[in-house]
Amino acid sequence: MALPSDTLLFHRRVLISAAVRAGYAHTCRYEEPAARREIARMTGVVMSVCGPGRGPTTPSMLIDALHRPLEEIAPELFSDVAVRGLTILQNGDLSDDVYSEGCEDIVELLSGGVDPARGWLPTWAWMHAELVENEAFRRINEGANEDEYTAHRYFVVKNPAGAERQLAQLFAEAVGMRKSVRYVPIPADQVFRDKYWWPCPVCQWPMHVDEFEVRCRFPLHDAVYFVRRDSSKGRPLLQPRDGDVPRQPAARVFLREGPDRSMCVETAVWRHIVISGVSEVYLFERLDRLRLHGVHVEIWPNKDRIDLLVKVPATGWVKTLDVKDYASAVSLADKICQKPLAARTIVIPDYRGEAQRDELTALLPNMEVLLVSEVISQVKAQIRKAKRQ
Incomplete structure (x- = not known):
């Protein structure tokens, strides 16, 4: 079995990157003034990849196409890969496919140039994996020895979310350094009724909340639940969607402010x-x-x-x-x-x-x-x- 040509692989990655960026822009088009302009720009990128008379030719056509597998936009680019069924949008929101598959092929669309969307696009939408890793650990690599580096990376994997003060204490005990990757407040779409959040039982990162459905956005972690009506000590309980999901994480209290506010690593780091x-x-x-x-x-x-x-x-x-x-x-x-x-x-x-x-x-x-x-x-x-x- 031979690899596809470099040109085909590059065009596929460009199309995926443009689709992901346009899809994210669509989800925040009412809040972000530059979002519609970004969709138009990415429509141009997709048209360039597809060639004259092929693929979506207007922003609205592109958004419609992003609700279907990308192989329908450019069948020749996806005929040989498992990601040919990659769908960017589902009911107007980013699909889990974006996080599980789309992030793998992100490339810089304006290499060496000024990317006007970097001020508001999330890093995972334009940073490829190696760049994310380099940026995340850049601050500690310069002064850390090998043991400190290993301890730091181990800590991030084991503790991707938690209360800010507790994370700081655990980090000091485990790593013994002051510098760490950046933790941010848990996003609103990972919090239930502004009161609770649940860690994925596999990766421990806050799961996505969609009304009464709670799930890890990495589908292969097989963590999908429904919020039950009853509770334990006043906290909501989860019910696995099916019998293949044996673990039921306990709800964590969400705090927006204060020394114990609820934090997690950024999506790109996760x-x-x-x-x-x-x-x-x-x-x-x-x-x-x-x-x-x-x-x-x-x-x-x-x-x-x-x-x-x-x-x-x-x-x-x-x-x-x-x-x-x-x-x-x-x-x-x-x-x-x-x-x-x-x-x-x-x-x-x-x-x-x-x-x-x-x-x-x-x-x-x-x-x-x-x-x-x-x-x-x-x-x-x-x-x-x-x-x-």
Whole structure:
């Protein structure tokens, strides 16, 4: 299996980026004076990608098209990828697809120029993942040693939201530094009746609230609930949407002001640092429990040059791992080809499945690709081998 051409991939990313920006602008067109101008600008970008006489040619046509899969705008750009069903708008609001899939392919549309929308667009709508990461940790990288960097990143993944004073205290105890990534007040659409918020049981970031539905906007976390009428100690309770959602997080009190006001990391940090970090930390913690059996594991050594270094000294077994969580195997493979990894093994969450693992293996024949569970199985096999020696 071969990767699509660089031109096709670039045009796809430009179209996705323009669609995401136009979709966000549409959701705030009544509050933001520049939103309608942004939709018009992005219509021009989409027309340029699609070519003469193809695709939406007016802002209203573009907004209508964003309520349908993007493959209908440019079928030739999406014929080979899992994200061909990506839909930007749903009932006039941003769909969860934007957060789970659209953010993966964001590119700078005005590279080297002045982007007039950056003053009001959220960073995730125009920053690609590497830029988000660099900006988030820029303040601590200059003065932090490797242990401080690791502790800081670990803290952000484990504590993406909470009461401001408590977060500060926990940060001081865990990291011992004053500088941290920026936390902001929890947005209104993640608060129930201006009184409560719920952390996703997987990533711990505040879930989206849509009247009486509460859900994590990363669908693969499988966290969708309804607010029940009864309560516990005066706080609303959640009811899982179906039997596949076993966890029911407790409601947290929302405070808008004061030293204990409710805060969370920005959406861009959640999507590009916390989401991937959840899988990295999960794998690290599972392997770290095996230390007594002769397993040595490090997370983000050399300031994240690789994600995990795993060794079983008794058998001489060593693996360098990079955990990746992408909807599109094609996009991920292309980015790795453009910027090769220091690690020799790519690890994907189990929810991405064997199909994506096999697709990545075909696209990247020089790399080993494993599911998280397969890494754990390999390490346990090495422990059994060591005991037989």
